[in-house]
Amino acid sequence: MxxxxxxxxxxxxxxxxxxxxxxxxxxxxxxxxxxxxxxxxxxxxxxxxxxxxxxxxxxxxxxxxxxxxxxxxxxxxxxxxxxxxNGGEGTVSVSFLHSLGDTYLPLILSRFHARYPHVGIKLNQQNSAVMSEEIMEGDTDICLCSMLNGDDIAWMYLWSEELFLVVPDSHPLAQRETVRLEEIDGEPFITLKTEYNLRQQVNQLLDLAESQPQVIFEGDEVHNLISLVAAKLGVSLLPHIPCTEQMGVSYIPVSFPACKRAVGIAWNTRRPLTPAAICFQQFTINYFRDHQDAE
The missing domain is CATH 1.10.10.10 (Winged helix-like DNA-binding domain superfamily/Winged helix DNA-binding domain)
Known part of the structure; x- marks a missing residue:
């Protein structure tokens, strides 16, 4: 054959x-x-x-x-x-969630660049709703995001990201090893805007815990949320952002409900990926597959 x-x-x-x-x-x-x-x-x-x-x-x-x-x-x-x-050149457009810019993304990019120094990367930070539109219209090649829905969108799981209760260091819960979300019922709450997939997941977790904190601020940038928590204006539910403890906040694991979100890689199945995009897609998938196998 x-x-x-x-x-x-x-x-x-x-x-x-x-x-x-x-x-x-x-x-x-x-x-x-x-x-x-x-x-x-x-x-x-x-x-x-x-x-x-x-x-x-x-x-x-x-x-x-x-x-x-x-x-x-x-x-x-x-x-x-x-x-x-063998030194092939090209450019790949990658869109990513706001909260990933401080965690896995820099690691992936540095290792990819070391392996493929001739491939350029165009980065774009967006919320999930905008990323869905971009990938459908062909304005981006690859998205690193929570699950996206769409007839022509493929999404593959890469890793799980834990969400923590973020409180000021002076907060009564700051020294606890774990907390339950019901314990922040009625607390001032600082969170992302409703168009963000993470905000939608946070709402679902709060509903599951039958907890109703009082939303006092909705923003676009995770660092802004943490700054407001550090200013003792409220608490938040976020993934861990490296080096932010020095701002005066504590990250507390949540015992109930289990607070995790799945992060994956998405692309448009109707639009052929460029060689550079295929290269980045396969590198990222293999990186997390090998990382999980090592664990």
Whole structure:
């Protein structure tokens, strides 16, 4: 079985017509027909039902196409990775959640740049709603975000991020090892605006705990929220941001409910990724997969 046979079969499965498929891969209809017949002979089964020049996949053909698509996709990814490893250039546009700019993102970028110094990265910090629009419109290649919904959006889990109760050092709960969210019922609460996915998750966690703190501020920047907590204006529920304890805040683990959010990588399945974007996508997925395996 040859790679060319798989490409021919994929083209015919997509077009369902010998004439159109042959034109798309720049071969004669007779050459395409011979290739498909040889493939079916090698597999010992019929892959296509023929109705003149029109075709329809059999059940075996549907199953085979699933694996063919996967093989050819992996081959293209491998080709692009090798190209980048050999000094290939390009630029990838990456959008990310506000809270990731201080945590995993700098680590990923530094390691990616060390591996692929010729690949440029255009960064864009946005909330989840805007990222969904950007990825659908093709304004960004890759998003590092909580789960995005959309017919043409693929999202893959990368890691879980714990959320902590953030309080001023002088707060009565500051010295506790753990807290329950019900303990902040009625407290002044500082949080992100409602369009942020993290805010929506925080609301769900508070509802689960039957806790109703009083929202006194809704903002866009995590550092601003922490600054207001440090100013003793209220408490918040956020992922840990490195080096912010020196501002005079404490991060307290929450015992109930379990406060974690899933962070993953998203891209548009309808728009082919550039070689640079494929390179960044695969590097990031492999980085977290290897990190989890090591644990």
């Amino acid at each position: 040859e790679l060319t046979q798989l490409k021919y079969f994929q083209a015919l499965a997509r077009h369902k017509n010998f004439t159109q498929a042959a034109k798309s891969i720049l071969v004669s209809q007779s050459a395409l027909s011979r290739s498909i017949a040889k493939l079916e002979q090698e597999l010992g089964t019929t892959l296509l039902s023929r109705h003149g020049k029109e075709t329809e996949l059999t059940e075996a053909g549907e199953k085979f196409l699933f694996h063919v698509d996967r093989v050819l996709r992996e081959m293209e990814v491998a080709r692009q990775e090798i190209k980048m490893d």
